[in-house]
Amino acid sequence: MQKILNYINGELKEPTPAKWVDNYNPATGEVYSLIPDSDERDVQNAVDAGLAAFPLWASTPREERSRIMLRIAELIEQKMDTLTEAESIDNGKPLWLANKVDIPRARDNFKFFATAILHEHSEAYQTDNEAINYSYHTPVGLAGCISPWNLPLYLFTWKIAPAIAAGCCVIAKPSEVTPMTAFMLSEICIEAGLPKGVLNIVHGLGPKVGAAIIEHPMIPAISFTGGTKTGQYIARTAAPMFKKLSLELGGKNPNIIFADCDFEEMMKVTVQSSFSNQGQICLCGSRLFIEESIYEKFKTEFIARVAKLKVGDPNEKETKVGAIVSLQHKEKILSYIQLAKEEGGKILVGGGEVKLDGRCTNGYFISPTLIEGLPHTCRTNQEEIFGPVVTLTPFKNEEEVLMKANSTQYGLAATIWTSDLKRAHRMAHKIHCGIIWINCWLLRDLRTPFGGMKQSGVGREGGFEALRFFTEVKNVCVKL
Ligand code: NAD
Numbered sequence: 317m318q319k320i321l322n323y324i325n326g327e328l329k330e331p332t333p334a335k336w337v338d339n340y341n342p343a344t345g346e347v348y349s350l351i352p353d354s355d356e357r358d359v360q361n362a363v364d365a366g367l368a369a370f371p372l373w374a375s376t377p378r379e380e381r382s383r384i385m386l387r388i389a390e391l392i393e394q395k396m397d398t399l400t401e402a403e404s405i406d407n408g409k410p411l412w413l414a415n416k417v418d419i420p421r422a423r424d425n426f427k428f429f430a431t432a433i434l435h436e437h438s439e440a441y442q443t444d445n446e447a448i449n450y451s452y453h454t455p456v457g458l459a460g461c462i463s464p465w466n467l468p469l470y471l472f473t474w475k476i477a478p479a480i481a482a483g484c485c486v487i488a489k490p491s492e493v494t495p496m497t498a499f500m501l502s503e504i505c506i507e508a509g510l511p512k513g514v515l516n517i518v519h520g521l522g523p524k525v526g527a528a529i530i531e532h533p534m535i536p537a538i539s540f541t542g543g544t545k546t547g548q549y550i551a552r553t554a555a556p557m558f559k560k561l562s563l564e565l566g567g568k569n570p571n572i573i574f575a576d577c578d579f580e581e582m583m584k585v586t587v588q589s590s591f592s593n594q595g596q597i598c599l600c601g602s603r604l605f606i607e608e609s610i611y612e613k614f615k616t617e618f619i620a621r622v623a624k625l626k627v628g629d630p631n632e633k634e635t636k637v638g639a640i641v642s643l644q645h646k647e648k649i650l651s652y653i654q655l656a657k658e659e660g661g662k663i664l665v666g667g668g669e670v671k672l673d674g675r676c677t678n679g680y681f682i683s684p685t686l687i688e689g690l691p692h693t694c695r696t697n698q699e700e701i702f703g704p705v706v707t708l709t710p711f712k713n714e715e716e717v718l719m720k721a722n723s724t725q726y727g728l729a730a731t732i733w734t735s736d737l738k739r740a741h742r743m744a745h746k747i748h749c750g751i752i753w754i755n756c757w758l759l760r761d762l763r764t765p766f767g768g769m770k771q772s773g774v775g776r777e778g779g780f781e782a783l784r785f786f787t788e789v790k791n792v793c794v795k796l
Pocket of ligand 1: 463467490520523527597598
């Protein structure tokens with residue numbers, strides 16, 4: 317059985333002591349590799365390596381940091397097929413999706429930040445004829461980067477790339493549910509010649525390895541993506557140590573559809589924004605609000621399209637909905653479908669597990685599920701399900717839909733479909749979310765700020781915001 321290894325001080329290492337956790341292929345339900353069950357001793361080794369590497373890495377010319385990172389991007393490109401396959405096996409997502417979205421984006425994350433640092437500038441302020449101030453950014457030191465399982469390499473590199481580009485050394489932990497491509501990244505970093513200790517990857521369980529990173533006094537900045545509950549623990553723990561925090565947390569995103577939208581385009585994209593990656597994208601629209609006058613038309617057409625989505629083996633090209641990431645998560649989603657029924661919801665399509673033949677007989681599959689007839693205040697409409705489940709709710713006017721859209725504790729993303737530009741802007745300004753898509757979804761420009769409000773998080777990733785997060789700004793005032 318393949319053993320995944322930690323990457324500490326430039327070397328691939330077994331955990332201390334050599335204990336392992338099973339890694340499952342969710343499409344088959346089989347254990348196919350072993351994950352290090354690391355603990356605080358491995359984290360301490362990683363911290364020692366990072367601290368030793370930091371002075372040199374922080375003072376390495378940015379052209380050189382950029383060159384090494386571009387080499388990493390190049391190697392990701394060269395290994396696209398093996399990385400794609402590994403991501404699909406580990407996560408259950410369709411192979412074509414990993415190939416189209418996940419791995420190209422991991423490559424682009426390195427490219428983006430490798431080149432961004434070549435275009436940075438610092439600020440200067442003249443105080444009349446009295447003084448001149450200049451402000452500049454220095455890397456914060458060691459950064460802790462912890463990521464979830466839904467877009468494994470994509471989100472892992474979205475943190476690591478800006479951190480090392482900024483001159484930090486990193487202690488990173490991928491999700492224990494999807495560790496494989498992070499392990500492959502460590503092999504790539506060795507091949508690319510990343511100096512030892514600059515990136516350290518410690519695999520293992522959240523409450524053990526993750527907590528040891530959060531609690532470590534020598535890690536002053538934490539970039540975390542994951543659930544709101546874990547984020548609350550991190551905020552509670554990190555606050556007394558005054559650590560810098562970037563928290564990208566859960567969502568319950570509204571998708572608001574007005575009667576004057578481009579119906580065909582909206583329909584095509586809404587199928588994607590509801591069920592891509594089995595609905596396990598933090599940006600998926602899980603609450604669909606449809607203007608009353610087109611509700612029946614929308615419902616009929618949406619049901620027809622969703623019923624046609626093929627749930628199947630992630631290896632098959634026709635598969636649109638692959639496996640749910642784990643048995644535990646499958647059970648959680650099914651419990652929410654049950655809750656929706658108890659709350660009075662009517663299942664329009666789907667509503668349960670799918671049993672496949674062949675190699676996927678024991679895999680974890682759920683059919684895309686549409687539910688109507690629920691009040692916006694019920695638990696199904698308030699809590700994050702993070703699966704292929706969406707609710708349909710009609711609305712009469714802007715005021716009503718705004719109130720309902722803003723009624724959850726979350727504030728990550730919202731989608732608005734309308735051809736009335738004034739209305740689109742008006743709504744965008746009034747919705748309590750960090751990211752608004754108008755007549756599109758997941759159209760990403762890596763320069764833009766990315767993140768949520770309320771319980772969806774603190775801070776923003778993306779572009780120079782991400783680079784700045786991994787630095788401290790210093791102002792120097794010189795009297796003229
Ligand atoms: P999770 O919070 O359970 O785990 C995320 C990571 O945190 C994992 O690596 C896990 O091992 C680690 N972790 C768990 N407990 C920890 C602890 N006590 N201390 C430190 N680390 C700990 O989340 P998940 O189930 O892996 O991911 C799904 C969640 O992520 C959803 O809520 C989803 O909305 C969210 N998410 C948010 C974004 C965003 O950009 N806002 C993007 C993707 C996913």
